Amino acid sequence: MIPLDELVSEALHLKSSPFQDRDLGEFKTLGLIFLNPSLRTRMSTQKAAANLGMHVMVLNMDKDGWALETRDGIVMDGSTVEHMREAAAVMGEYCDILGLRSFPGLKDRDEDYSESFYRKFAEYAGVPMVNLESATRHPLQSLTDLITIKEHWQEIGKLKAGFALGKNSPKPKVVLTWAPHIKVLPQAVPNSFAEWMREAQRQGLVDFSIANPAGYDLSTEFTDEIEVFHDLETAIAGADFISVKNWSSFENYGAMPPVDGNWLLDQQHLASTNDAKILHCLPVRRDLELSSSILESANSLVIREASNRVWAAQVVLKHILQQLS
Amino acid sequence: MIPLDELVSEALHLKSSPFQDRDLGEFKTLGLIFLNPSLRTRMSTQKAAANLGMHVMVLNMDKDGWALETRDGIVMDGSTVEHMREAAAVMGEYCDILGLRSFPGLKDRDEDYSESFYRKFAEYAGVPMVNLESATRHPLQSLTDLITIKEHWQEIGKLKAGFALGKNSPKPKVVLTWAPHIKVLPQAVPNSFAEWMREAQRQGLVDFSIANPAGYDLSTEFTDEIEVFHDLETAIAGADFISVKNWSSFENYGAMPPVDGNWLLDQQHLASTNDAKILHCLPVRRDLELSSSILESANSLVIREASNRVWAAQVVLKHILQQLS
Amino acid sequence: MIPLDELVSEALHLKSSPFQDRDLGEFKTLGLIFLNPSLRTRMSTQKAAANLGMHVMVLNMDKDGWALETRDGIVMDGSTVEHMREAAAVMGEYCDILGLRSFPGLKDRDEDYSESFYRKFAEYAGVPMVNLESATRHPLQSLTDLITIKEHWQEIGKLKAGFALGKNSPKPKVVLTWAPHIKVLPQAVPNSFAEWMREAQRQGLVDFSIANPAGYDLSTEFTDEIEVFHDLETAIAGADFISVKNWSSFENYGAMPPVDGNWLLDQQHLASTNDAKILHCLPVRRDLELSSSILESANSLVIREASNRVWAAQVVLKHILQQLS
Numbered sequence: 001m002i003p004l005d006e007l008v009s010e011a012l013h014l015k016s017s018p019f020q021d022r023d024l025g026e027f028k029t030l031g032l033i034f035l036n037p038s039l040r041t042r043m044s045t046q047k048a049a050a051n052l053g054m055h056v057m058v059l060n061m062d063k064d065g066w067a068l069e070t071r072d073g074i075v076m077d078g079s080t081v082e083h084m085r086e087a088a089a090v091m092g093e094y095c096d097i098l099g100l101r102s103f104p105g106l107k108d109r110d111e112d113y114s115e116s117f118y119r120k121f122a123e124y125a126g127v128p129m130v131n132l133e134s135a136t137r138h139p140l141q142s143l144t145d146l147i148t149i150k151e152h153w154q155e156i157g158k159l160k161a162g163f164a165l166g167k168n169s170p171k172p173k174v175v176l177t178w179a180p181h182i183k184v185l186p187q188a189v190p191n192s193f194a195e196w197m198r199e200a201q202r203q204g205l206v207d208f209s210i211a212n213p214a215g216y217d218l219s220t221e222f223t224d225e226i227e228v229f230h231d232l233e234t235a236i237a238g239a240d241f242i243s244v245k246n247w248s249s250f251e252n253y254g255a256m257p258p259v260d261g262n263w264l265l266d267q268q269h270l271a272s273t274n275d276a277k278i279l280h281c282l283p284v285r286r287d288l289e290l291s292s293s294i295l296e297s298a299n300s301l302v303i304r305e306a307s308n309r310v311w312a313a314q315v316v317l318k319h320i321l322q323q324l325s
Numbered sequence: 326m327i328p329l330d331e332l333v334s335e336a337l338h339l340k341s342s343p344f345q346d347r348d349l350g351e352f353k354t355l356g357l358i359f360l361n362p363s364l365r366t367r368m369s370t371q372k373a374a375a376n377l378g379m380h381v382m383v384l385n386m387d388k389d390g391w392a393l394e395t396r397d398g399i400v401m402d403g404s405t406v407e408h409m410r411e412a413a414a415v416m417g418e419y420c421d422i423l424g425l426r427s428f429p430g431l432k433d434r435d436e437d438y439s440e441s442f443y444r445k446f447a448e449y450a451g452v453p454m455v456n457l458e459s460a461t462r463h464p465l466q467s468l469t470d471l472i473t474i475k476e477h478w479q480e481i482g483k484l485k486a487g488f489a490l491g492k493n494s495p496k497p498k499v500v501l502t503w504a505p506h507i508k509v510l511p512q513a514v515p516n517s518f519a520e521w522m523r524e525a526q527r528q529g530l531v532d533f534s535i536a537n538p539a540g541y542d543l544s545t546e547f548t549d550e551i552e553v554f555h556d557l558e559t560a561i562a563g564a565d566f567i568s569v570k571n572w573s574s575f576e577n578y579g580a581m582p583p584v585d586g587n588w589l590l591d592q593q594h595l596a597s598t599n600d601a602k603i604l605h606c607l608p609v610r611r612d613l614e615l616s617s618s619i620l621e622s623a624n625s626l627v628i629r630e631a632s633n634r635v636w637a638a639q640v641v642l643k644h645i646l647q648q649l650s
Numbered sequence: 651m652i653p654l655d656e657l658v659s660e661a662l663h664l665k666s667s668p669f670q671d672r673d674l675g676e677f678k679t680l681g682l683i684f685l686n687p688s689l690r691t692r693m694s695t696q697k698a699a700a701n702l703g704m705h706v707m708v709l710n711m712d713k714d715g716w717a718l719e720t721r722d723g724i725v726m727d728g729s730t731v732e733h734m735r736e737a738a739a740v741m742g743e744y745c746d747i748l749g750l751r752s753f754p755g756l757k758d759r760d761e762d763y764s765e766s767f768y769r770k771f772a773e774y775a776g777v778p779m780v781n782l783e784s785a786t787r788h789p790l791q792s793l794t795d796l797i798t799i800k801e802h803w804q805e806i807g808k809l810k811a812g813f814a815l816g817k818n819s820p821k822p823k824v825v826l827t828w829a830p831h832i833k834v835l836p837q838a839v840p841n842s843f844a845e846w847m848r849e850a851q852r853q854g855l856v857d858f859s860i861a862n863p864a865g866y867d868l869s870t871e872f873t874d875e876i877e878v879f880h881d882l883e884t885a886i887a888g889a890d891f892i893s894v895k896n897w898s899s900f901e902n903y904g905a906m907p908p909v910d911g912n913w914l915l916d917q918q919h920l921a922s923t924n925d926a927k928i929l930h931c932l933p934v935r936r937d938l939e940l941s942s943s944i945l946e947s948a949n950s951l952v953i954r955e956a957s958n959r960v961w962a963a964q965v966v967l968k969h970i971l972q973q974l975s
Contacts, residue, residue, distance in 0.1 A: 364741075368744045607736055608731050610727065613725050617723075620735070628739045
C-alpha cells in the first residue's frame with residue numbers, strides 16, 4: 001500500500017495548482033460509464049480529467065435497452081443485448097482509462113462481494129480502471145475523506161506545516177457512524193471508509209473506530225483490527241471527525257433489521273465530542289440521516305468534502321497517466 | 326439597467342468574431358443543469374461557452390431518481406433524494422458559472438412567481454448563474470430577439486451604420502402576440518419578452534405593444550406602461566416585427582380560458598403590417614401556433630433567431646467571465 | 651465512386667497518426683443526434699472528432715418529449731412537439747457537420763427505403779451530414795469492415811506493402827452471412843455491407859457473395875451482380891472473411907419467416923473456409939447469433955473491427971472538413 005499521507009499531500013498540492021499537469025493528459029481519453037445515477041462522481045471526475053487536459057466521454061448505460069450480460073455459457077436469447085466481454089473490450093479500445101459505476105444487486109452477497117461485475121469489466125476492458133463506486137467499494141470517496149481530514153486539521157492549526165497526519169501533532173480521532181434511512185443502501189461507502197481508515201491507522205495517521213447498531217456490522221474483511229461499538233454516544237466521545245452514513249445489513253444481507261435507540265446525529269451528540277467535524281458522502285436526506293442543524297453548522301464539512309472529490313480523482317488519474325506514458 | 330443597444334452591438338460583434346475571447350474562458354468551467362428538456366438553449370449555450378474556451382459539463386436532472394427537495398424543516402423520508410441546499414452548493418464548487426433550467430409547476434402562482442426555486446438554487450450555489458429558463462422568465466431568449474431585430478433592421482438598411490436602434494433611423498414597431506396551443510404553457514417567454522421590450526422602449530429603441538385574448542393578460546409586473554390589445558388585427562397594423570407565442574392564463578393561473586376569434590397568425594394578417602418579420606422562440610407547432618406558410622416565407626426570422634441564441638449566451642457569459650477574472 | 655482502397659489506406663494512415671489533422675477541426679462543431687441507442691458509433695465518432703480538434707455536442711432525442719414531426723400540411727395538434735423543418739435547420743445553424751442516427755419503423759417498406767427521414771433532415775439542416783445508421787444504411791460500419799479486412803490481410807502478409815487489395819496479392823473472398831435472432835432487426839447493416847463490398851468487387855479489391863435463408867434476400871438495389879446462396883456451407887467454402895449479421899425479411903417486410911437448417915456459425919463451419927476471419931458489427935448475442943467459441947477464438951476480428959470505427963469516422967470527417975475549409 002502506498003503511503004497515504006503522501007497521496008493526500010499530492011492531492012492538496014493539485015488543489016492549489018490544478019492545471020500543472022495539462023500536458024500529461026493531452027491526447028488521452030477517459031471514458032466514464034454509469035450504470036447508476038451520479039452527480040458528484042460524474043462532475044468531479046469530468047473536471048479532474050479536464051484539468052489534466054484529457055478528453056472525456058460519458059456514457060449512461062442506466063437506461064433500458066442496453067442491459068449487459070455477464071454470464072458465460074448461456075444462449076443470449078433473453079433481455080440482455082450485449083455481453084460485457086464485447087462491450088468492455090470495445091470501450092477499452094476507445095479509451096486509455098475507463099471509470100465504471102455499478103451498484104450491487106443486494107440480493108446475493110457472495111455475488112456482490114466477489115465484485116465479479118467490476119472485475120470482469122476491468123479484465124475484458126484491458127485498460128486501467130477507476131472505480132466510480134462498485135458493489136462493495138467507493139475508494140475515491142474515502143480518499144476524499146482523508147484529504148478533507150488532513151486539510152481541515154492543517155487549517156485549524158492542529159497539524160504542523162510539512163508534517164504527515166499523526167506526526168509531531170495530535171492524531172485525529174475518526175469515527176464512522178451508521179445513520180437511519182428508509183431505503184436499502186449498499187455497504188460500499190462504509191466498507192471503503194473502513195478499509196482506508198484502517199490503513200491510515202496502520203500508517204499512524206489517525207485513530208479509527210466504528211459505531212453501528214447490532215445487526216449492522218460490516219464485513220470483517222474491512223473492519224478487523226477496528227473497534228466496533230453498538231452504541232453511538234460511547235463511540236463518538238472525544239471524536240474529532242465523524243463520518244455519517246447509512247448502510248443495510250451485511251449479516252442479514254440487504255435487510256434493514258429494527259434498530260434500538262436514536263442514531264440520527266444532531267447537535268446534542270456533539271457535546272461529548274472534540275467539537276467534531278461531520279463528514280457525509282452525499283446525497284443526504286436531511287433530518288432522516290443527519291440533522292439539518294448540523295448540516296448548516298460550522299461543524300459540517302460535507303460541501304468541502306464533495307468539493308475535494310475533484311482532487312481525489314485528479315491525483316488518481318494523474319498517477320495512472322504517469323504509468324501510461 | 327445596462328444600455329441594451331450596447332449589449333446587442335457587442336453580441337453582433339461576437340457573431341462576426343466568435344473566437345476573440347478564447348483566453349477569457351480558459352480554465353473556467355460552466356455547468357448546465359437541465360430539469361426540463363432543451364434543444365436550442367442546450368446547444369447554443371454549449372457552443373457559446375466553447376467559443377469562449379470554457380470547459381462545459383451538462384447534467385440532466387429531469388429523470389426519475391434525482392428529485393431535489395426545496396422545503397426546509399421537513400424530514401426527508403419521501404421521494405426526494407437530496408436537498409437543493411447540498412446539491413446546488415456542490416455544483417457551485419465544481420463550476421465557476423452555473424446555468425439552470427427549471428419550468429414552473431403552473432399550479433401555485435405565488436410559488437412560481439416568487440422564483441423561489443431559481444433564487445434558492447442561486448443562493449445555495451454561490452456562483453454567478455445564467456437563467457436557461459426559469460418559472461417566469463427566459464431572458465436569453467429576449468436578448469436574442471433584440472439582437473435579431475437590430476441585425477435585421479441593419480440588413481434591410483433601415484438602421485444607419487454605427488447608430489443605436491431608434492436613433493437617426495425609423496424606430497421599429499414590435500408586437501408580442503398570443504397564439505393558440507393545445508397544452509398549458511408557462512408565461513416565461515412572453516414575460517421576459519415584455520420586460521426586455523419595455524426596457525428597450527424606455528431606452529428609445531423600439532415601440533412595443535402586446536396583443537392577447539381577454540383572460541390572457543400577462544402580469545402587470547412585466548407589462549405596465551405597455552399598451553395591451555385584445556384584438557389581433559388592431560395590434561399588428563403597421564408592425565415591423567411580430568413575436569408569436571402561446572401562454573396560459575396568469576389571471577386564472579395555468580388555465581386555458583376559451584378564446585374568441587382567430588389568433589393563428591397567417592399570411593393574410595401580414596397585409597396590414599409593414600411587411601412584418603415574424604419571431605418565435607421555437608419549438609413551434611405548425612398551423613396550430615403559427616401558419617406553415619409564414620414559417621416558410623421570407624417574413625420568418627425564426628431560424629435566424631434560434632441561431633442568434635449563441636451570441637446572446639456568449640455575450641452574457643463573456644460579461645460574467647470578465648467579472649470573475 | 652471514390653477509389654475505396656485509397657480511402658481505406660488513408661484511414662489506416664490516420665490510425666498510425668491520429669492527431670496529425672488537429673488544426674483542421676479547430677473552431678468547427680460536430681453535432682451528434684441520436685434518436686436510438688448507440689455505444690460504438692457514439693464513442694468512436696466522438697473520439698474521431700476530438701482527434702481532429704473538433705468541438706462535439708451530443709444530443710439524445712430518443713426520449714419521450716421531443717418527438718419530431720416530419721409530415722407537411724398537417725395541423726400539429728398531436729404528440730409531436732416540433733417539426734423537423736425547424737429542428738434540423740436550427741441544429742444546422744449550431745453545427746458545421748451533423749451526424750444522425752435514426753432507425754426504421756420496419757412497418758412501411760416504401761417509407762423506410764425512401765430514407766425520407768434522413769434525407770429531409772439533411773435537406774433542412776443544410777450542412778454536411780454523417781450517417782450514424784439510417785433506415786436502410788450504415789456506411790461507417792461498412793467502411794470499418796473494409797479497413798479491417800485490408801489491415802488484417804496486410805498483417806498476415808497476404809497483401810504486399812504499398813499495394814491495393816487484390817493487386818499483386820491474393821484477392822480475399824468475403825461472404826456476408828445471415829444469423830439467427832429473436833428480435834426484428836433492420837437491413838441497414840447488411841445493405842451497406844453489400845453495397846460497399848459490391849463496389850469493392852467492381853474495383854477489383856475482393857470477391858464477394860452472400861448467404862441467407864430463403865425469404866431473407868436483401869433488396870436487389872444492394873445485391874445485384876452479387877451471388878446469393880440460400881445455403882450457408884456452400885457459400886462459406888474457401889472464405890477468407892465472413893461477416894455475420896441478422897436481418898429481418900425485406901420481401902415480407904419486417905417479418906421473420908421460419909428458417910431451415912443451422913445458421914448459427916460455429917467452429918465446425920470454419921473447417922471448410924480458408925481459416926476465415928469473422929466480422930460482426932456488434933452488439934452480438936452470443937450463441938444466438940454467433941458462437942461464443944468463435945468470438946473467443948483467434949478467428950474473431952470483432953473487437954478490432956469495432957476499434958476501427960474511429961478511423962472510419964475520422965477519415966470521413968476529415969474529408970468533410972477539408973471541403974468546408
